[in-house]
Amino acid sequence: MDNLLSMTQLQTDDIMRLIKRAQAIKAGKFEPFKEKKYISNLFFEPSTRTKASFEMAESRLGIHSIPFNADHSSVLKGESLYDTCRTMEAIGCDALVVRHAMTAYYDDLDGLSIPVINGGDGSGSHPTQSLLDLMTIYDRFGTFEGLKVVMAGDISHSRVARSNQQALKKLGATVVFSGPEAWRDKEMDGEYVDFDDAVESCDVIMLLRVQHERHGDQADFTKRSYHNQYGLTLKRYQRMKQGAIIMHPAPVNRGVEIDGRLIESPRSVIFEQMNNGVFMRMSVIQDILRSEG
Ligand code: CP
Numbered sequence: 001m002d003n004l005l006s007m008t009q010l011q012t013d014d015i016m017r018l019i020k021r022a023q024a025i026k027a028g029k030f031e032p033f034k035e036k037k038y039i040s041n042l043f044f045e046p047s048t049r050t051k052a053s054f055e056m057a058e059s060r061l062g063i064h065s066i067p068f069n070a071d072h073s074s075v076l077k078g079e080s081l082y083d084t085c086r087t088m089e090a091i092g093c094d095a096l097v098v099r100h101a102m103t104a105y106y107d108d109l110d111g112l113s114i115p116v117i118n119g120g121d122g123s124g125s126h127p128t129q130s131l132l133d134l135m136t137i138y139d140r141f142g143t144f145e146g147l148k149v150v151m152a153g154d155i156s157h158s159r160v161a162r163s164n165q166q167a168l169k170k171l172g173a174t175v176v177f178s179g180p181e182a183w184r185d186k187e188m189d190g191e192y193v194d195f196d197d198a199v200e201s202c203d204v205i206m207l208l209r210v211q212h213e214r215h216g217d218q219a220d221f222t223k224r225s226y227h228n229q230y231g232l233t234l235k236r237y238q239r240m241k242q243g244a245i246i247m248h249p250a251p252v253n254r255g256v257e258i259d260g261r262l263i264e265s266p267r268s269v270i271f272e273q274m275n276n277g278v279f280m281r282m283s284v285i286q287d288i289l290r291s292e293g
Helices: 012-026 049-060 081-090 105-109 127-141 159-171 195-201 223-230 234-238 270-288
Strands: 038-043 064-066 095-100 116-121 148-152 174-178 204-207 245-247
Touching: 012 127, 012 159, 012 270, 038 049, 038 081, 049 064, 049 095, 049 116, 049 127, 049 270, 081 095, 081 105, 095 105, 105 116, 116 127, 116 270, 127 159, 127 245, 127 270, 148 159, 148 195, 159 174, 174 195, 195 234, 245 270
Parallel strands: 038 064, 038 095, 095 116, 148 174, 148 204, 204 245
Antiparallel strands: none
8 A cells, every 4th residue: 555545445354354453453463664764743633532542552653753834834834735844854754644625635646756644634534444334343342244324414525424434335335314404415425314214223323523613604403403303412312222332533512422421331332443443553664664574
């Protein structure tokens, strides 16, 4: 794998290779890189999990993370994304992790010779989030075939929904959507269903964050009305299918997408997703830097 930009570039074999390797790493089967490697994590949008998770993954692999803070960088003097990335290449980085508000920002980075791992592009893709989600589902069910997954909420703004829909379909799962009409995405392939029906029939309830920052002037729902209509309430939790799990990429709007008391409930794998994220990012980095350790 030369870059990881979108889930559309991965075939089922690639996804399963990354999952199996992440599982082996989680079981302690990995060696840090023996030779010196340098990665810079260029985050132009806020992040807690993805950035910290990459930093942890790099540290465990013995990779030096070269610090970058967009708010104290020459981006403020007008430097372009390409020139920023090219600079990191020139000073010796072996790979870059990039998150940017512009969808498909990576189209501007063709001149780079080092790999780019997409940490999230606008409303486009979030491939490492999708891979850690897939690992978490596979850990629980041991297969994707025949699983029914509902993605609920702010579909049109969700790069997580887009990436997971593309991957889950390839892997043999059925994906349905639920949520407000205004946030539907016509380009995403899948039936829209009533959330009350979905909670009873789906194996995976994947809640998506209401992305207030991407709504501009559009009026949002009140927290209470959104939660009552589209959120995972205590009542809906009690009607979930046996063995079904709750996922959320986080950060969570407590009391909106999900009742705060359910975030660490027995069916929730939300913090397991975050834990798996480190192992999956180690797996991706190993693949990208073409080393078995
Ligand atoms: N899930 C996710 O991408 O979280 P952060 O925005 O905190 O990185």
